[in-house]
Amino acid sequence: MKIVYQKSPGLTDVPLHYCPGCTHGIIHKLVAESLVELDVLGRTVLVAPVGCAVFAYDYFNCDAQEAAHGRAPAVATGIKRVHPEHVVFTYQGDGDLASIGTAEIVHAAMRGENITVIFVNNAIYGMTGGQMAPTTLVGQSTTTSPRGRVRVGQGAPLRVCELLATIEAAAYVARVSVNTIPRLNGAKRAIKRAFQMQIENKGFSLVEVLSSCPTNWGLSPVDALRWVEQTMIPVFPLGTFRDIDGGTNP
Amino acid sequence: MKGNEAIAAAAIGAGCRYFFGYPITPQNEIPEYMSRELPKVGGVYVQAESEVAAINMVYGAAGAGARVLTSSSSPGISLMQEGISYIAGAELPCVLVNVMRAGPGLGGVQPSQADYFQATKGGGHGDYHLIVLAPSNLQEAVELTQLAFDLADKYRNPAMVLADGMIGQLMEPVELPPERPAAELPPKDWATTGTAHSGGRRRIINSLYLYPDQLEEHVRALFRKYAAIERDEVRCELVGCDDAEVVIVAYGTTARIARTAIAKCRALGLRAGLLRPITLYPFPYAAFAPVARSARAFLVVEMSMGQMVDDVRIAVAGRRPVAFYGRTGGIVPTAPEIVKQVQALREGLGA
Numbered sequence: 001m002k003i004v005y006q007k008s009p010g011l012t013d014v015p016l017h018y019c020p021g022c023t024h025g026i027i028h029k030l031v032a033e034s035l036v037e038l039d040v041l042g043r044t045v046l047v048a049p050v051g052c053a054v055f056a057y058d059y060f061n062c063d064a065q066e067a068a069h070g071r072a073p074a075v076a077t078g079i080k081r082v083h084p085e086h087v088v089f090t091y092q093g094d095g096d097l098a099s100i101g102t103a104e105i106v107h108a109a110m111r112g113e114n115i116t117v118i119f120v121n122n123a124i125y126g127m128t129g130g131q132m133a134p135t136t137l138v139g140q141s142t143t144t145s146p147r148g149r150v151r152v153g154q155g156a157p158l159r160v161c162e163l164l165a166t167i168e169a170a171a172y173v174a175r176v177s178v179n180t181i182p183r184l185n186g187a188k189r190a191i192k193r194a195f196q197m198q199i200e201n202k203g204f205s206l207v208e209v210l211s212s213c214p215t216n217w218g219l220s221p222v223d224a225l226r227w228v229e230q231t232m233i234p235v236f237p238l239g240t241f242r243d244i245d246g247g248t249n250p
Numbered sequence: 251m252k253g254n255e256a257i258a259a260a261a262i263g264a265g266c267r268y269f270f271g272y273p274i275t276p277q278n279e280i281p282e283y284m285s286r287e288l289p290k291v292g293g294v295y296v297q298a299e300s301e302v303a304a305i306n307m308v309y310g311a312a313g314a315g316a317r318v319l320t321s322s323s324s325p326g327i328s329l330m331q332e333g334i335s336y337i338a339g340a341e342l343p344c345v346l347v348n349v350m351r352a353g354p355g356l357g358g359v360q361p362s363q364a365d366y367f368q369a370t371k372g373g374g375h376g377d378y379h380l381i382v383l384a385p386s387n388l389q390e391a392v393e394l395t396q397l398a399f400d401l402a403d404k405y406r407n408p409a410m411v412l413a414d415g416m417i418g419q420l421m422e423p424v425e426l427p428p429e430r431p432a433a434e435l436p437p438k439d440w441a442t443t444g445t446a447h448s449g450g451r452r453r454i455i456n457s458l459y460l461y462p463d464q465l466e467e468h469v470r471a472l473f474r475k476y477a478a479i480e481r482d483e484v485r486c487e488l489v490g491c492d493d494a495e496v497v498i499v500a501y502g503t504t505a506r507i508a509r510t511a512i513a514k515c516r517a518l519g520l521r522a523g524l525l526r527p528i529t530l531y532p533f534p535y536a537a538f539a540p541v542a543r544s545a546r547a548f549l550v551v552e553m554s555m556g557q558m559v560d561d562v563r564i565a566v567a568g569r570r571p572v573a574f575y576g577r578t579g580g581i582v583p584t585a586p587e588i589v590k591q592v593q594a595l596r597e598g599l600g601a
Contacts, residue, residue: 061445071303
């Protein structure tokens with residue numbers, strides 16, 4: 001019998017704990033496939049975040065270190081400096097990266113730290129139960145913005161890619177989405193390119209992946225994907241924001 | 251050599267090749283030395299964006315199997331507490347240097363010993379201990395820095411060299427032991443070096459245990475380790491305690507001044523001695539029992555409002571009076587001040 005599709009050997013057999021309809025699982029798959037296709041899994045070290053993906057170290061079939069909330073880029077820096085020949089990546093959510101970890105991500109990019117960051121943006125704090133994030137959309141209601149996020153006093157969403165794209169030593173910064181099959185294929189290309197950049201010692205690379213959170217958005221999985229398309233993407237436009245090799249949009 | 255440079259040189263001599271830090275007075279000579287010297291020996295110096303980032307870089311590098319150092323001073327060490335707790339929880343060996351300055355808050359930049367509680371009683375959240383070593387001269391700073399790396403590796407536990415602004419800024423001749431060959435450093439079969447290096451077995455560095463029974467067992471295992479440290483790694487020095495009526499208890503810079511005070515006391519016919527803890531954790535509780543049999547009183551001298559004195563009271567256990575003399579705010583007590591305290595204490599004891 002011919003195998004036409006199988007789970008990536010970049011993932012373990014541990015069942016994922018993510019909510020139904022959440023796209024973390026898809027993003028894990030794309031990352032794992034990329035590491036396997038680039039033949040670097042055996043020399044890859046993951047830095048897991050605090051947030052929904054806190055158990056990422058159980059799922060990726062490689063060595064891993066669990067970081068404190070927001071500190072993954074600093075932990076990755078320590079690992080990469082000791083093992084520059086290894087592939088080191090962080091997998092972080094928007095509360096982790098865009099709130100408590102803003103200093104760490106900005107300065108990892110500023111140093112041109114030769115690591116890859118997979119930044120999963122679902123516009124909300126998932127694990128803690130749906131609180132407002134820096135990426136929460138204006139008007140979006142959460143458990144800590146029950147009447148909807150208001151611009152005055154709570155501000156407007158932080159656009160991480162646009163911010164990091166101004167940094168000279170950032171080699172590759174792109175925003176993708178996994179809400180449709182074509183977009184998912186583009187996301188895979190971007191993730192693979194980011195790792196390729198690291199393998200070629202080009203410097204800091206980050207792929208922001210827009211992700212759905214049906215549980216905390218209060219939507220069905222299908223409606224959540226539609227919400228990504230209709231509500232998130234207009235605020236978080238997809239595309240390549242920086243590519244020192246002049247690549248095209250994924 | 252300046253104290254801070256001696257500590258840095260000792261670290262490199264002990265095989266440390268990675269330093270992550272952030273500038274803060276009065277320890278800047280350590281990162282400056284490391285930024286200059288580490289690249290010459292194939293090492294890496296990274297100036298982090300904050301102490302918070304620096305300690306997490308240490309976490310990553312330690313988890314990757316390196317001998318790694320960071321240094322800071324009191325306010326910076328406060329910022330590192332989150333990471334220190336994670337490092338202790340994940341059982342990662344590394345060395346931290348705290349060149350203490352006076353607090354609280356921004357405080358001042360002059361010497362202090364007011365971080366004793368923070369260093370020995372936790373500092374960060376959760377049940378854990380650092381190994382804490384307190385040098386009182388520069389040669390000892392060299393030796394204890396190297397010992398800190400060895401103990402950290404031996405127990406997979408963070409170790410702190412607790413110095414103060416005086417030790418850091420002082421100049422004294424030191425003898426550096428020969429460079430430790432990399433081949434002699436202990437192997438780390440738990441470090442994240444990639445599954446291709448470990449026969450396919452995944453290695454995870456982590457302090458997360460969501461099931462209470464697992465977390466309790468993890469903490470109990472940590473405390474079995476601490477019990478071994480308390481049994482095997484206690485270090486202290488006794489000076490003239492055999493016939494002393496008053497025994498001064500002091501560490502670091504204060505112990506150095508106490509030595510001078512003791513000589514002055516003896517010249518005045520006052521029999522004073524010194525009990526100097528070298529390891530603050532593990533604290534030399536057991537060393538007090540024999541001393542308490544012959545001495546009539548203890549005088550704890552610290553550059554703080556009294557922190558180690560609590561441990562001394564536990565150790566003396568009410569057998570003898572325990573008096574305290576402290577200066578704070580960056581003021582270093584003088585030998586004549588200490589002599590006066592010994593005199594007053596001795597007079598209070600009567601014949």
